Amino acid sequence: MDKKVIKYLAWGIGLLVLPLILQQFGNAWVRIADLTLLYIMLALGLNIVVGYAGLLDLGYVAFYAVGAFGYALLASPHLTENFPAIAAMFPQGLHISIWWAMPLALLLAAVTGVILGIPVLKLRGDYLAIVTLGFGEIIRIFMNNLDQPLNITNGPKGIANVDPVHMFGVDFSKPHNLFGLEIPSVTLYFYLIVVLMLLTVFICYRLQDSRIGRGWMAIREDEVAAKAMGINTRNMKLLAFGMGASFGGVCGVMFGAFQGFVSPESFSLMESIMIVSMVVLGGLGHIPGVILGAILLAALPEVLRYVAGPLQELTGGRLDAAILRQLLIASAMIVVMLLRPRGIWPSPEHGKSLVRKS
Amino acid sequence: MEILLQQIINGLVLGSMYALIALGYTMVYGIIQLINFAHGEVLMFGALISWTCVGYMQEHMTYLPGWAMLLISMLIACVLAAVLNFCVEKVAYKRLRNSPRLAPLITAIGMSLFLQTVAMMIWKPTYKPYPALLPVDPYFIGGAVITPTQILILSITVVSLALMVYVVGYTRLGRAMRATAESPSVASLMGVKPDMVISATFVIGAILAAIAGVMWAANYGTAFHTMGFLPGLKAFTAAVFGGIGNLAGAVIGGVLLGLIEAIGSGYIGDLTGGVLGSQYTDIFAFIVLIIILTLRPSGLLGERVADRA
Numbered sequence: 001m002d003k004k005v006i007k008y009l010a011w012g013i014g015l016l017v018l019p020l021i022l023q024q025f026g027n028a029w030v031r032i033a034d035l036t037l038l039y040i041m042l043a044l045g046l047n048i049v050v051g052y053a054g055l056l057d058l059g060y061v062a063f064y065a066v067g068a069f070g071y072a073l074l075a076s077p078h079l080t081e082n083f084p085a086i087a088a089m090f091p092q093g094l095h096i097s098i099w100w101a102m103p104l105a106l107l108l109a110a111v112t113g114v115i116l117g118i119p120v121l122k123l124r125g126d127y128l129a130i131v132t133l134g135f136g137e138i139i140r141i142f143m144n145n146l147d148q149p150l151n152i153t154n155g156p157k158g159i160a161n162v163d164p165v166h167m168f169g170v171d172f173s174k175p176h177n178l179f180g181l182e183i184p185s186v187t188l189y190f191y192l193i194v195v196l197m198l199l200t201v202f203i204c205y206r207l208q209d210s211r212i213g214r215g216w217m218a219i220r221e222d223e224v225a226a227k228a229m230g231i232n233t234r235n236m237k238l239l240a241f242g243m244g245a246s247f248g249g250v251c252g253v254m255f256g257a258f259q260g261f262v263s264p265e266s267f268s269l270m271e272s273i274m275i276v277s278m279v280v281l282g283g284l285g286h287i288p289g290v291i292l293g294a295i296l297l298a299a300l301p302e303v304l305r306y307v308a309g310p311l312q313e314l315t316g317g318r319l320d321a322a323i324l325r326q327l328l329i330a331s332a333m334i335v336v337m338l339l340r341p342r343g344i345w346p347s348p349e350h351g352k353s354l355v356r357k358s
Numbered sequence: 359m360e361i362l363l364q365q366i367i368n369g370l371v372l373g374s375m376y377a378l379i380a381l382g383y384t385m386v387y388g389i390i391q392l393i394n395f396a397h398g399e400v401l402m403f404g405a406l407i408s409w410t411c412v413g414y415m416q417e418h419m420t421y422l423p424g425w426a427m428l429l430i431s432m433l434i435a436c437v438l439a440a441v442l443n444f445c446v447e448k449v450a451y452k453r454l455r456n457s458p459r460l461a462p463l464i465t466a467i468g469m470s471l472f473l474q475t476v477a478m479m480i481w482k483p484t485y486k487p488y489p490a491l492l493p494v495d496p497y498f499i500g501g502a503v504i505t506p507t508q509i510l511i512l513s514i515t516v517v518s519l520a521l522m523v524y525v526v527g528y529t530r531l532g533r534a535m536r537a538t539a540e541s542p543s544v545a546s547l548m549g550v551k552p553d554m555v556i557s558a559t560f561v562i563g564a565i566l567a568a569i570a571g572v573m574w575a576a577n578y579g580t581a582f583h584t585m586g587f588l589p590g591l592k593a594f595t596a597a598v599f600g601g602i603g604n605l606a607g608a609v610i611g612g613v614l615l616g617l618i619e620a621i622g623s624g625y626i627g628d629l630t631g632g633v634l635g636s637q638y639t640d641i642f643a644f645i646v647l648i649i650i651l652t653l654r655p656s657g658l659l660g661e662r663v664a665d666r667a
Contacts, residue, residue: 056460056463122655125459126393127598127655129393130594130647134645141641277467280463284460323475327475329468330471333465333467333471334450337462338465341454341458342457342458
C-alpha cells in the first residue's frame with residue numbers, strides 16, 4: 001500500500017480511538033479535546049486572514065460570537081419567551097435544525113466579516129489590528145447590553161437551554177450504546193467536530209495552493225506589486241475577511257450547541273488575542289504549525305488545571321490553578337517568541353514578508 | 359448647560375489621564391514601531407504600589423498630611439514602574455528588534471498577561487479601596503463641580519506635558535530620541551546609542567504611566583489588577599487618533615477622546631430616547647477610532663507612518 005494511505009489511515013484510527021481512550025479517564029478530558037478541536041478550527045480560520053493575506057485581525061472572536069449567538073437565538077426558548085409575537089408564530093418554540101443553522105451562521109459571519117472589511121481596507125499592519133480590536137469590543141459591548149429595551153441577547157446573563165445538535169436521528173446530548181460500548185455525549189461531539197476540523201484543514205490546504213491563496217500571499221508579500229500584477233486587492237482582502245469569518249461562525253454554532261449556554265463572557269478580547277497567539281506561536285501561515293499552536297495553547301492550560309492542585313498546596317494557596325495557568329501561558333508566549341520569533345513550526349518557504357524590510 | 363459644563367470638566371480630567379498614558383505609547387511606537395500592550399500594566403503597577411505605600415504611611419506615619427502621602431507614594435511608584443518597564447524592554451522586546459513584526463506584539467501581549475498575573479499574586483485579585491488623601495470638598499464653576507483631586511490631575515498633566523515638550527524638543531536626549539525614531543542606523547552613525555535611547559523612552563513612558571495610574575486610583579477611589587487594560591487600550595486609541603509617533607497628537611487625541619467620551623455618555627440617553635444608556639460609554643472610543651482611521655488613516659496630526667505596513 002502507498003505510504004501516504006497508511007499515514008492517513010493511522011491518523012484516522014488515532015482520531016477515532018482517541019476520545020474512547022480519553023473517556024476512560026473521565027468526560028472532562030474528552031471535553032478538553034473537544035474544545036481544543038474548536039480552537040484548531042478557529043485558529044485555522046484566522047490563519048486565512050493573518051497568515052495568508054497578512055491582515056492582522058484582533059477582533060476575530062466577534063465572528064465566533066456572531067455564530068454562537070445566532071444559533072443560540074434560533075435554537076433556544078429565549079426569543080419565544082421574550083417576544084409574544086414570535087411565540088405566536090412558533091408555538092412549539094424556535095428549534096432550528098443544525099442543517100439550517102450551519103449555513104446560516106456561515107453566511108451571517110461572512111457578511112459581518114465583509115462589512116468589517118469594507119471600512120478598514122485601506123489600513124495596514126498595526127492600524128488594522130487596533131481597528132479590528134475596537135470592532136470586536138463594540139460587538140462585545142452590544143452583546144453585553146442588548147437586554148434593554150428589547151431583550152435580545154439577555155445581557156451578561158447569557159442565553160441558556162440552547163438545543164444540542166440533532167443529526168441523522170441522533171441526539172448528541174444523550175449517551176448512546178454502540179456494540180456494547182458506552183459513547184457519552186462529549187465523545188459524539190468529538191467526532192462531529194473532528195469531521196468539521198478535517199474539512200477545515202482540507203479547505204485550507206486547497207486554498208493555499210489555489211489562485212486565491214497565491215493572490216493572498218502576493219498581497220501579504222507586497223501589496224503594491226500584487227496590485228500591479230492585476231490582482232484585485234480589494235476583493236481579495238474582503239474575500240479573506242469573509243472566509244476567515246465564516247469559519248469563526250461555524251465554530252460559534254458548534255460552541256453554542258456543545259455548551260448549551262452562550263454568554264458575552266466567552267467572547268472577550270482575551271479570547272481573540274489567544275487565537276492570534278495560537279496562529280503566531282505555531283507558525284504563521286503554516287497549517288501544521290497553526291494546529292500545533294492551537295493544541296498547545298488550548299489544551300495545555302486545561303491539563304495544567306488538573307496538575308496545579310499540589311502546587312497550590314505547596315505555595316500555601318498563593319499560586320492557585322487559575323493563576324498558575326495564566327502565568328505559564330504568558331511565559332510560554334514570551335519564551336517561545338524570544339527563542340523562535342517565526343513560531344514553533346514555521347512554514348519552510350513562505351513568510352518572507354515577515355522579515356522586516358528596513 | 360450645567361450638565362455640559364460638568365461633562366466638559368470630567369472629559370478634560372479623563373482626557374488628561376489618557377494623554378499621559380498615550381504619551382508613553384506614542385513615544386515607544388514612534389521609535390520601535392511596537393504596540394506596547396504591557397503599558398497599561400505599568401499603570402496598574404504604579405497604582406497598586408502607591409496603594410501599598412499609602413497604606414503603610416497611614417499606619418506608621420500619621421503625622422504626614424494627605425497630599426504628602428500622595429506625592430511620596432507617587433514618587434516611589436514612578437521609580438519602581440521605571441525599573442519595571444526598563445526590565446520589560448530588556449527581557450521581552452530587545453532581542454526581537456529585527457524579528458518578524460508579529461513576534462514582539464505577541465511577547466507584549468504575553469508580558470501584559472504576565473504582569474497581571476504577578477500583580478494578582480502580590481496583591482490578590484480583589485478591588486482595593488484607594489483612600490481619599492486630598493480634601494473632598496468640591497469647588498464650583500458655574501454650577502459644575504470640580505474636586506481638588508481633579509484639579510491636581512489637570513495641573514500634574516500640564517506640568518508633565520510641558521516637561522515632555524522640553525525634554526523631547528530641547529535636550530540632547532530628545533534630539534537623540536527624534537533621530538532614533540527617524541532611523542536608528544543613521545542615528546547610531548551620529549554617535550547616538552539607540553539601545554540607550556530606547557531604554558530612556560521606556561523609562562519616561564513608565565513614569566508618565568505611573569503618574570496616570572496613581573491619579574486614576576485617587577480619582578476613582580479604587581485599584582485592582584486588571585485596571586490597566588481599558589485605560590491602556592483607550593490611550594492607544596488616543597495615540598492613533600492624534601497620529602501615532604507624534605507627541606502633540608497624543609495629547610490632543612487623549613483630551614479629545616476624554617471629551618468625546620464624557621459628553622457622549624452624558625447625552626447618549628437623551629439622543630437615542632433612552633434606548634442606549636451610559637453603559638455604552640466604552641464604544642465611543644472605538645467608533646471614533648474607526649471613523650478617524652477611515653477618513654484620515656494617519657491620525658489627526660500624523661504624517662510619517664501613514665504608509666508603514
